[in-house]
Amino acid sequence: MASVPILVAFAIAGAVLAWKGGDYLVRASDRLGAYYGLPAIVQGAIIAAVGSSFPELSSIIIATLRYGAFDIGIGAVVGSAVYNILVIPAVSALVGEGQRLASNRDLVYKEAQFYLLALAVLVLTFSLAVVYEPVGSPTSLEGFVTRPLALIPLLLYGLYLFMQYHDTLDHRASQTTVPSTVDPRRQWAILVASLAIILAGAELLVRSAVGFGDVFGTSPFLWGLTVVAAGTSLPDTFVSVTAARQGNAPMSLANVFGSNVFALLVALPIGILVAGGTVIAFQEIIPMMSFLTGASIVFFAVLRTEMALTRGESFVLLGTYGLFILWLVAESLGITAFVG
Template sequence: MLATVALLVVGVAMLVFGGDRAVEGTSALARRYGVSTFFVGITVVAVGSSLPEIATAIYGSLYGAGDLVVGHIVGSATSQITLGIGVVALVGPLVVSRGKVAAYGGGMLAAMTVMAALVATGGGVSHLEGVLAVALYVVFLAALYEHEDYGGLAERTSDTTRARAALRTVVGLALVVAGGHVLVSSGRALAVETGVPAYLVGVVTGLGTTLPEITVAVLAVRRDREGIAVGTLLGSNITDPLFSLGVGAAVGGLAVSGNVLLPIAYMTGVSAVVLALLAREGAMERRSALACLLCYLPAVLL
């Protein structure tokens, strides 16, 4: 069993390191075009840092580990909206306009609701439903780009060449692909060896792979880039329930058990609470940030 746990840790490490390299490369390329920091955060960084979840969903579909995939996505999304927002708000002042909270937070809740509906009907997500989820995500990005006002332009980079950025992206993607295979195969084996539900294994690994998003958000707010900080966290929570889950299901369908429904409902409910705090306060207070951190605990116990 120790060897299986070691492989699981290696898989998470490969996903985290590979995702970080891919985010660095894609973000550098995006910033060369001067798009806004919030747009970079909610699209390029969010999709890039969600590569671990995307890879896990694909391999989970191929290996018939639907509960592990859903648990991984729920664990990642819940930790970002609770631990991520809470830690960022404690590190520095987290000031976000109510308009952005309403627009992108609403998109996040809609994505989670779609995920819940797909999983609750038919015992899983079919190939066609996966394709539709991906299509919905593409429509969301298109609408986002259409209404992008380019406020808060990201700094253009001159020291990072396109070749270096592309190399980082390729290396990162390779590590993510390999890490996804290691994580899913070892996660399934650990669930069998210990009798722990595959879903719970997914929740724990989801926390591990969400570290890149939280790290990016913390560094961003310390550098007065609240747009990237919040955009990354909210963007990933739109990407994972729609795009990551959709891609995995589109590959071969995802069969899941009824045990995942309550945690999905909690993920959606606690996300609505955190968004309400952000919208009400404008700048999240310290006590609200601490409350966000505490809200993560039930996700592991459900």
């Protein structure tokens, strides 16, 4: 069993690798998006979001295949989603022009609402597992998520891609110039190399989470919510904050929504498909999904007011995330036991 200092070193090294790999991947993805003439919202919701969410996908696959700890992957996705929806927009607004982050109707009425739909479909998928594939006693509220059930959120993501594809066609129809200064072959090579760096970082993060769970005798899900989620959220933070500083608020916000949609509808289901199915403990998942849903509703409400995220609203989001951290501290100390 590794010592705590070694596990901390693994976590830090993994976070750095995830950040640097995500940095290279997002830059390459952004340039490829510009080269192929994609609109800003599509670049943020698809290209940048998939790139910056690759650490979450990697952590789920590694945790499942190498350690048999799918709970770590679930925790990483949910914890990262909470961070993305509360912290990243708030920080982006505070560093943006006039300490506010402008929104628009495409973001509020398409991206935000589709994200809320993604949350609902994922909870529905888990509910179907408990109802039709129960495990243990009826009071245990555990269900086996089969591969066919895992296809439900993936099919919804297919609809998301279909919508973004048609937005891209509309954008290209009105575009007068096409960028020609990007070397696509070089950018694709950088993108592939960055994936290898992210995989190495995800391996270290998952290894540290497994080690912390063994040392402290706590749930792997809890360490996925904290250690792995924090490390895998760094690329998302970099993308949105950089876009906000450059005055590209639509891309900054679209990256937040797109990252969470990808993580919920693609990363988690792929982990289930790789595992051949998995047992979901409703009593652990639902409290965290409920908090994520509540946080998302708060974010949706403040974003809709004046179609912008202001300085005061940013502090509301950060305060909500503070409550989340306090909850996790209570879980780790045994004061509460919803996820531990």
